[in-house]
Structures are given as C-alpha cells and as structure tokens.
Amino acid sequence: MKLLHAILFIIAAGHLTLAQTASKEQLIFLTPEWTGERFEDGRPKVADDILRRMKSVAIEEAWGVLRNEGYHNQFEGGWQPLHDDVPVVGRALTVQYMPNRPDVSEQIKKKGTEEGQIGNTNSWPIDMLQLGDVYVADGFGKIVDGTLIGDNLGNAIYAKSKTGVVFNASSRDQEGLSKIEGFNAFVREWHPSFLTEVMLLSINSPIRIGAATVLPGDIVLGKKEGVMFIPAHLAEKVVVTSEVVRLRDLFGITRLKEGKYTPGQIDNKWTAEIEQDFSKWLNDHIDELPVPKAQIQELLKKRMW
Numbered sequence: 001m002k003l004l005h006a007i008l009f010i011i012a013a014g015h016l017t018l019a020q021t022a023s024k025e026q027l028i029f030l031t032p033e034w035t036g037e038r039f040e041d042g043r044p045k046v047a048d049d050i051l052r053r054m055k056s057v058a059i060e061e062a063w064g065v066l067r068n069e070g071y072h073n074q075f076e077g078g079w080q081p082l083h084d085d086v087p088v089v090g091r092a093l094t095v096q097y098m099p100n101r102p103d104v105s106e107q108i109k110k111k112g113t114e115e116g117q118i119g120n121t122n123s124w125p126i127d128m129l130q131l132g133d134v135y136v137a138d139g140f141g142k143i144v145d146g147t148l149i150g151d152n153l154g155n156a157i158y159a160k161s162k163t164g165v166v167f168n169a170s171s172r173d174q175e176g177l178s179k180i181e182g183f184n185a186f187v188r189e190w191h192p193s194f195l196t197e198v199m200l201l202s203i204n205s206p207i208r209i210g211a212a213t214v215l216p217g218d219i220v221l222g223k224k225e226g227v228m229f230i231p232a233h234l235a236e237k238v239v240v241t242s243e244v245v246r247l248r249d250l251f252g253i254t255r256l257k258e259g260k261y262t263p264g265q266i267d268n269k270w271t272a273e274i275e276q277d278f279s280k281w282l283n284d285h286i287d288e289l290p291v292p293k294a295q296i297q298e299l300l301k302k303r304m305w
Helices: 002-013 024-030 048-054 059-068 102-114 121-128 151-161 232-258 272-284 293-302
Strands: 088-099 133-138 164-168 184-187 198-203 207-209 212-214 219-223 226-230
Touching: 048 088, 048 219, 048 232, 059 219, 059 226, 059 232, 088 121, 088 164, 088 207, 102 121, 102 198, 121 133, 121 151, 121 198, 133 151, 133 207, 133 219, 151 164, 164 219, 212 226, 219 232, 226 232, 232 272, 232 293, 272 293
Parallel strands: 088 133, 133 164, 164 184
Antiparallel strands: 088 198, 088 219, 207 212, 219 226
C-alpha cells in the first residue's frame, strides 16, 4: 500500500511524461529508508565495497535476510543467462517498455530529442549508465521482436557499467555477446529478430520484473538460480549476514573433520564454549579466511552473530 501511494503521488505530480526520468525528489520519496549517499539523479548509492563483497553472497542467503525483514517479492527466476558462472551485481537503473502505441511513442521520441537524446529509444538508458549500474528492463516478456540489445549495445553497456543486464524480454547476438569478457545477461529467451513494436515508457521509475518489485538503486544480485533485487538499505545487512554464515559454516566443518565436536553440537544452537572457540578460531586464522580481514575484525568487535 505504501508503494501504491508513492506511485500515485508520482503520477499525480505529472512527472512521468518523458524525457523519461523520475525526478530526484520522487526517488528520495520512494526510498526513505536509505540514509546514505545518493547519485545526482536521486538513486541510492550503495558503496562500491558492498557491491564487491555482494558477489560472494548466495541467492539463498540474500533471500533469507529479505524474508526476515518482510520483503517477500524480491526474487525472480526462469532466466536464460548468457553465462551460468558470471554473477551480475550492481545498482539498478530501471527501464519500462510497453507495446508500441504510435501517438504515445511519437510524443516520447519528440520529448527525448528535445532534451538531447540520440538514436533509438532502447539506447537512451545506456547513455545514462554509470560504473556499477545494471540495466534492468521490463520488456513485458516479449520474445519475438522483443530483443532489447545485440552485441553492439552489449559492448556499449559493458564499457560504461562493467556489469550486465536483466531483461524481462529477449536479446539477440548471443554468440557476439558471449565474447564480452565479464559481461552477463539474464534474459527470458534468445532470438535472432530485431526490436520492433516496442516503446520506451520510463527510466528510473519503479518497475515489475515478474514477481519482483524493483526500484532504482536496488542492488541486483544475479546468479545461476535467478535474480534478487535487494533494497539499498538492506544491502550491507545481506553482505554481513552472508559473511557470518560463511565463516560459521567453515568453522563448523573444520571442527567436525577434526572430531572436536559432534554433528549434533554443530548443527544446533552453539554453546558458550563453542562460541568462544569460534572467536578464537577467527583470530587465529584471520589472514587465511575467505572474508576480508577488516570485516572479520569488525565482526569480532561487534559480535555480529
């Protein structure tokens, strides 16, 4: 209901006519729980360090944190990723496409041209990308003639963002795109057709990707299982929780192999003795664990488990 009121507020304000970006004030209104730095356009700017550490987070870990916080609609599966083993992590730049309606699309193109936009409308969001952004588009699931990018635009996207895309639509030139090292695309299907009878409606406004609600600045976590859209204000909590789980699992497996504890002791609420052993183990192995040393020191200081 809160999100619905926000969207109604934006529409009432009359700012979703294109050029096609929501105003900074609207984005601040829609993301009130984010208290950190923002981009000039109003999107939350989650720290680069969090993005880097997010690449090690499992989908299930992120899902669990968001569910516990009351966010039940932030995952979408059913993709055909370009690569199964290349994660996509970054800040969402959201785009909505709709079936073409000539009177509306002509107005959009006219407005965009007046404001300096160049080329076809599906290239406009690419011009807005910044380093660490992920181009997230609702293309209403269109496959044939719904190919939002090919390898030319894919190269342009990666050059600007160094990440990838998530499209509720299709893409073309799978072979060419696969040659862009570090780039990945989560799409519904691959098809050789060209984009046609599709119009751009909005950039940097709330969109729906399948069962998920996505806001500009959400953190995209795309892996083989699917894509999580993590609200900016929960990104650090997702990362820290994942790191704690990773360390506790590693400690538990290590001690089980050593025979120091039984499975029943480890696969249950730990006693104070085991917790103390865990803290000592972290200190003793701090330089060789799969979590940055500074983060382990912070965990030990705050006892974040």
